Amino acid sequence: MARRTASATRESIRSAASTLFRQQGYAGTSVREIAALAEVDPALVIRHFGAKQVLFLETMHVTLDDEPLFDVPIESLGRRFIEVLLDSDEDVRGAYLALVRGSAESEIAQRLTTVHNETFVAPLRNRLSGPDADLRARLAAALVGGLLYALWVVGDEQLLATDHADIADRYGRLLQDILTPRD
Known part of the structure; x- marks a missing residue:
């Protein structure tokens, strides 16, 4: 078998970690499991990333394609934002769940805060005007977070079975x- 370059090994570890963290969460994933999936020695995981938490923080990102949010009038933004969330792929869902489940760790909790602010609050805030625009963006992001909680954390079966257009x-x-x- 041909030897991998350091960058190929690092990428293989990142890919394996990303898959496992999304499937099993931070606490449910071991360095040995990451190494096994990446087909490397566990010592290489530590050598390349230093610690499991560092690897987690490097691989768990939640981003939405916010371009569709800029293409609609402000009067249609509420419905469109929910559509974008409901149509997001499994990677977004998996990363969000991994961050929520790992949030007992302070650095992971900080990443979750960053995701909240950059993925939900900022795009909404950028579309709003007025003296209370920041508050409205934060309240809207909190409302969106409630929907994600019900769908992705709790797994509310009735909501999950409801037509996305109705939601x-x-x-x-x-x-x-x-x-x-x-007013």
Whole structure:
């Protein structure tokens, strides 16, 4: 078998860790399991990344394609934001769950805060105006977080079985009321 380069070994470890952390969470994944999936010695995982937590923080990122959020009028943003979330791929869901489940670790909790601020609050804040725009963005992000909690953490079977268009209509209206309140 041909020897891998250091960068190929590092990438193999990252890929294995990303897969396992998304499937099993931080606590449920061992360095040995990562090494086995990457087909490397466990010592190489530590050599390349120093610690499991460092590897976790390097591989668990939640990003949304926020381009669709910029293409709709502000009056349609609530529904569109929910559609984008409901259509997000398994990688987004897996990374979000891994971050939530690992949030007892302070650095992972900080990453979750960063994800909340950069993935949910900032895109919403960028679309809003007015003196309370930041508060409305934070309230909207909290509302979105509640939906993700119900769908992805709790696994509410009734919500999961509900048509995405119905959820987008109903939850989108709630979100829209925060984004563009009636005076």
